Amino acid sequence: MTRLGARELAEAILDPGSRKPWDRPPPPVAEPGSAYAAELAAARERSGCDEAVITGEGLLRGRRVAFVVSEFRFLAGSIGVATADRIVAAVERATAERIPLLAAPSSGGTRMQEGTAAFVQMARITAAVMRHRAAGLPYLVYLRHPTTGGVLASWGSLGHVTAAEPGALIGFLGPRVYEALHGEPFPEGVQVAENLAAKGLVDAVVDVGELPEIASRALSVLCGEATGEAGEPADAAEEVPEDVPAWESIERSRDPDRPGVRELLRHAAVDVSVLSGTGEGEADPGLLLALARFGGVPCVVVGQDRRSQRTGHPLGPAGLRVARRGMRLARELALPLVTVVDTPGAVLSADAEERGLAGEIARCLAELTTLAVPTLGVLLGEGTGGAALALLPTDRVLCARHGWLSPLPPEGASAIVHRTVDRAAEMAQAQGVRAADLRAAGIVDRIIPERPDAAAEPVEFCARAAALVAAGLRALAGTDPAARLAARHARFAGLR
Structure with a gap:
């Protein structure tokens, strides 16, 4: 694997000629004439750097x-006291000057020559990064080959968005240390960027050449700047759809060709960055988390992926934990949150019970109902059970003409009430699951027209939905947070 030096990497990411160093010469940390002093001198000669990190803007x-x-060529990128001083100074300056921070670690971890004094610097660096995040400023991480030990266990694992170099060794325990301690190699394929992406620990695996575009796209949303695209006004006249039986809408919502959240993002959003998993070792294909813009408005999108759920990946507890990651992102960076409900229901299994499915639904509801940022929900298709409810209580709710909401699939409701699934259509009609019923009950604010069916006009439908999302977000943006929260609570308290 070709390893770029620190300056080469910074030059590859930044606009030509724009790099400005922030570094000052580090203070002496080794006794003159000591073996450590000789190692530092050799590291400076070999790397052309005076410490194991460079910083700047x-x-x-x-x-x-x-x-x-x-x-990495400077003592394997290890972190000593002077290294930590440099990192903390850069993070604090970025915080004070309110600019996003990009970190590209490549390190074996703590500098063993400095022992415990170096080891505890990881906590100090972490505190500085968290102050930067608490200031509502984006922190992006690019994990390079190799990133191990205390660096991964501190500032390497705190990104709002985290990417990794292809094939990079990334792990807490260095493989050489493991083999020395246990007398056998660490299992292959575990501490590899691609495996960590699949497990929901990093968001993407990208080459350095792709990094400027990917980082720029993410920052376009994370920095929260709305552009001037106005879109449809929030108070535009609502089209009244033709009345259809509930069962017809349910059948249309289950059409395999019906557009879902991925099509909505593909056809009608820009600056889309799809993130992977919880960032804490869990992923669920049934739940999509992304950064995006609708009509120029940046937002976090948490959406149930209809195709994944219908092809062997029903939504489970991990998916709801991914959704809560999206809620945290929105809260920390003061971005509006868009939820997309489109689910045949959560997975029903012993494993889901043991991993806390019900508790995750409750925690999603708790976070969503108390989130201070603007929230907008889109009931795009099926809305079955607790999995649907978990993403529903937002400031404003849009519903596709053939979207619907029910505590159980109509077949399940029929089985409970009538001891047969054959009366599902009758149950759906009686329960008031249709978009028109939801609108009349105050559960939904606006119906998104389908002409006559989203599956027949996916691009046009997605554009129509996106325009209403943008209009809703723009209308919510100017409202007082306390008033908005009070209105959200009153809205759901008043449902009967």
Whole structure:
């Protein structure tokens, strides 16, 4: 694997000629004439750097950003006291000047020559990063080969968005240490970027050449700047759809060709960055988390993926934990949250019970009902059970003409009431599951027209839905947070 030096990497990411170093010469940390002093001198000669990180600022596609980049050739990128001083100073300056921070670690971890004093610096660096995040500023991480030990267990694992270099060794325990301690190699394929992405620990695996575009796209949303695209006004006249039986809508919502959240993002959003999993070791294909813009408005999107759920990946507890990651992102960076409900229901299994499905539904409801940022829900298709309810209580709710909401699939409701599934259509009609019923009950604010069916006009339908999402977000943006929360609580308290 070709390893770029720290300066080469920074130059590859930033706009040409824009890099400005922030570094000052580090203070002496080794006794003159000691073996450690000789190692430091050799590291400076070998790497061309005076410490294991470089810091500074530059432009990324015209946007001012700060950076902290490891130099692995300097004592394996290890973190000593002077290294930590440099990192913390850069993070604090980025916080004070309110600019996003990009970190590109590549390190073996703590500098053993400095022992415990170096080891505890990881807590100090973490505290600085968390102050940066608490200030509502984006923190992006690019994990490079190799990133191990205390660096991964601190500032390497705290990104709002985290990408990794293809094939990079990324792990807490260095494989050489494991083999020395246990007398056998660490299992292959575990501490590899691609495996960590599949497990929901990193969001993407990308080459350095792709990094500027990917980071710029993410920052376009994370920095929360709305563009001037107005879209449809929020108070535009609502089209009254032709009345159809509930069962017809249910059958249409189950059409395999019906567009879902992925099509909505593909056809009608821009600056889309799909994130992977919880960031904590869980992933669920049934739940999609993304950063995106609708009509120029940046937002976090949490959406149930109809195709994954219908092809062997029903929504489980991990999916709801991914949704809560999206809620945290929205809260921390003061971004509006868009939820997309489209689910035949959560997975029903012993494993889901043991991993806390019911508790995750409750925690989603708790976070969503108390989230201070603007929230907008889209009932795009099927809305079955607790999995649907978990993403529903938002400030404003849109519903596709053939979207519907029910405590159980109509077949299940029929089985409970009539001891047969044959009266499902009758149950659906009686329960008031249709978009028109939801609108009349105050559960839904606006119906998204289908002409006559989203499956027959996927691009047009997605554009129509996106325009209403953008209009809703723009209308919510100007409201007082306390008033908005009070209205949200009153809205659901008043449902009868």
